[in-house]
Amino acid sequence: MKALKAIYLRELRAYFHSSIAYVLWVSFLVITGYFFFTGVASYSMASMQAMQNPMFMRLNLQEWLVSPLMSNMSVIMMLITPLLTMRLLSEEKRSGTLELLLSYPLTDFSVVLGKYLASLTMLALILAPTLLHLAILASMGSLHWPAVLVGYLGLLLEGGGFLALGLAASAMTENQIVAAVAGFAGLLFLWVVGWSSTVVGPEAGAALKGLSLGSHFENFPKGLLDTADLAYFLIFIGFFLFLSTRALEAKRWKA
């Protein structure tokens, strides 16, 4: 436990000592800010039309603004999370510090978990300022906060899945770039794998949809909390953390 805490704090500090965290942070906020702005602008236009023609449509902030914003955020997250995790284990392997780290009386899993929790904390810190957008919105209109919080839970779960996969990629190589590219490719594949569900027949289609990151995320921004989605992400995270640990241990098997 103490070892896990030491590793967690060291990684967290490393994020703040390197420029990459700040660059990702600022990029994420600028892009989500832009999406928020265009979302609000088009919403206000739609409201004007709705005012002139009450039969035109029923407007709802969650459905028209918050939910698309969160979907956009999830895509940006997919682009930035491999960059948060690429360094975590590959750098230790390349520089040889892993040899020293593994000579300490700690388990491989505490190394993996400490680093994972640090990246998850960093992601939460990157997401947190976007709550300001919604607070501004709430001051001017009526926002259903429980639905918003379910959406954020979804973002954290999904981001947590992204990070776990990225960490596993980082555990398998000494090269940060390879870790980032492999992590990104894996995420993109798991994101789009559900898209072909309509062409492969009903059973295989359901299986592909069940595997897909995207289809398990889509309920959260609507404010829907489905235990199947919850279980999917928790299993997803657990599986890739397990894989990361195994990849570290693989060094210890090779006979």
Place this chain on the structure above:
Amino acid sequence: MIEVRELTKRFGASVAVDRLNFKVNQGEVLGFLGPNGAGKTTTMRILTGFFPPTSGSAAIAGFDVVDQPLKARRAVGYLPENVPLYVDMRVGEYLRFVAGAKGLGGQQVAAEAERVMNAVGISARSGQLIKQLSKGYRQRVGLAQALLGDPPVLILDEPTIGLDPAQIVEIRTLIKSFAGQKTVVLSSHILPEVAATCSRVVIINQGRLVAEGPPAMLTPEAASGCLVRLVGMGPAQELQAVVGRVDGVTGVRLEDPPAGQEGVCVLSLDTDGGLPVRAEVAKAVVQAGHRLVELAPVTVSLEEVFVQLITEDKAHSQEEEAA
């Protein structure tokens, strides 16, 4: 304290360590010697749990490195050869991290970091980034992290490599100061270093044990069998006869005198003793009315001793294979 039995490690087809056996007792400083690629680092990595042996076993403080890895690792402080530190961290910050990673908590973390910084003399550098330190100071930081948690066993892989002579002496003195309290395994391919710091030596080559014993077995006299070179002025035959009568001289050979020096004669003597025999030889030559120019034990360099041991081993194993 450390027990290695039939330790073997293969990487694919190549055998890095081949049925190695040795023991290190409590408080001993063991020199682990061998040419580059002999399997020193591989053995140390097995001892520190980085990877398991292919077969055989290794135990530290009674804990098997494979079956009870955490307990075995708690007893070990390790300094790898290239001293892999987190160069972006400050010295004190790094040592506090390692203290935590080694399972220390609360007040102990800062206290232990302070203690090891004092032990290796880097307290003044506590706030400096590791990447800005010289090689010698990095080595000390490496040694400091090994000392954290006060493990009874220290495993140091080439601790003085790449240091300047003054730093080498400092690190050596530091390691010597552990003798008696800590069990130290120190690898090196520099013989004087081992002779100067260790109480026992294990020599390996191509993964196999070549020799084991006190460092004295590496000293020139042991290897040369007390060969003495004498340079005198006088008739060669007479000198040879005078020297041959001295007690303790078992053989005298006449060597070619150096070119261009008339009247000089060079003898090489086999003796069965050290200093007293040489003193008697000197006395006999002078009393017989001859002039003595030089009298010195022949020094075989440590490297030659080493090469000799290794080639002997090679010949031996070839015989074994033939038989």
